Ligand SMILES: O=C([O-])CC(=O)C(=O)O
């Protein structure tokens with residue numbers, strides 16, 4: 001009897017992108033399950049494999065060698081149903097899209113939207129109730145159901161279930177109702193979801209790479225069913241939003257970010273891979289939580305940490321090539337800067353918290369200058385929080401100022417001040433500062449707190465990036481309003497609980513004069529009979545379009561000028577009408593168009609810098625970017 005071993009199947013999986021697991025020694029009979037694109041099984045007109053196991057059950061299967069020796073009970077050919085606990089069985093799964101399995105394949109499932117013809121052609125008769133509905137009606141129903149839930153986390157769980165059940169419908173919903181659903185699949189709700197990830201865990205999403213996988217990360221990557229990955233978002237869970245160390249439960253972040261890559265930036269879902277690196281957690285509460293899903297140990301550091309990350313970075317390049325984008329997300333400061341500095345020379349990497357946030361904030365500042373007047377260099381900046389976001393934004397502002405004024409970077413940096421937990425960052429503290437804070441230590445007498453720093457520096461722009469909520473107090477905002485006609489106040493920390501102040505506080509305390517934007521969304525505020533609509537200064541404006549630009553140009557490295565290109569493109573999308581309302585960001589409802597512009601500008605920069613590998617450069621990059629975007633409408637199946 002012929003048999004196939006696991007490695008021959010894995011090889012087959014490699015080529016076809018099908019995940020097929022079988023008994024270690026499997027009678028060929030069962031290889032009715034074959035690699036479809038090799039001519040095994042059967043392909044329908046659209047390249048969808050018709051399930052041979054379905055055919056087998058219908059008596060249509062190809063002649064098979066006897067599947068006898070599996071020792072199962074009657075009709076239980078694979079000996080699974082009759083097994084008792086002590087017996088080992090293999091978890092049979094067959095990647096096909098026909099009949100019952102088609103309904104359970106999130107990529108191809110259309111639920112009640114399968115029409116009569118499709119139900120006949122794909123063995124769906126009887127598996128669905130008679131009604132045939134449109135995708136629009138399905139969308140209407142799900143939105144109706146979602147709105148019944150009062151608790152945002154229930155909406156989150158419901159959306160994640162939909163993603164696992166019917167991917168196209170999930171993305172259609174997210175695209176068509178982006179302003180309503182972004183706060184569910186993204187900040188703030190995703191933050192709560194990560195905190196409770198263990199208890200709400202249903203389906204594993206993404207790839208978990210823990211210290212247990214040391215030495216075999218390449219193998220682990222091979223377990224992922226998709227071969228053609230274009231974007232990876234990876235976290236180690238140590239600084240999830242402003243919520244701190246959530247360990248393995250940080251997975252909600254890569255999953256959420258990649259949902260946005262598809263919905264907002266048009267990357268194909270199958271080209272996106274969420275990854276969580278689990279090196280333990282120092283979160284005592286999680287370590288004690290019986291539902292915690294990660295390694296129960298304290299975080300690995302130093303060489304142990306660096307080696308695991310290095311193995312991961314090497315394996316990714318080996319598996320997916322030079323042009324896969326790796327987005328670092330929510331790493332703690334002490335690793336984030338080093339990882340970026342180390343891998344930007346050898347990989348296509350981007351740190352969203354350092355670079356993405358910077359690009360978005362700079363765009364908001366470009367727009368704000370249209371309201372308050374002056375050039376960047378004529379303004380002064382004070383940050384609360386000198387971590388990834390704060391120093392990343394500061395550096396990009398200084399860089400742009402330097403470009404505009406031709407002044408050296410060391411000079412333009414002096415327009416930017418930072419306060420950390422120990423007070424104003426000044427020269428006398430330089431020796432004891434972490435390296436990424438040193439460029440921001442300027443000559444000044446020590447100042448111990450934010451309010452005094454505001455009074456001493458008198459900034460025109462106040463930016464919160466500390467991850468600590470309620471730190472822009474009434475006194476701080478009032479002080480900003482005493483020496484600025486229109487103070488620019490950005491409360492960037494996420495989620496909403498960590499916001500430095502609320503929109504209502506910013507408008508009320510500044511008597512309606514603040515130009516305000518926040519990392520997490522706030523509802524419009526009525527003050528003194530006027531409606532103020534706060535903008536959302538969130539990196540979600542940039543990373544999806546930025547990534548699309550890198551992918552369509554085949555970029556091999558990220559250059560800081562690409563971030564400036566993204567900022568410019570985003571700022572150009574802010575209309576006079578937006579500005580008249582005090583909005584320094586365009587509404588998210590236009591995000592796909594915005595992303596196409598960002599992608600085009602980023603790609604153009606990649607070509608200009610000689611970092612693009614996809615040649616020749618398309619004539620109209622905006623049109624090209626749009627034409628590359630994923631469309632969540634259902635396809636017709638022959
Ligand atoms: O996820 C977000 O909303 C923004 C972000 O990257 C962070 O706060 O770390």
Ligand SMILES: [Mg+2]
Nearest residue numbers: 241329330353
């Ligand atoms: Mg982040």
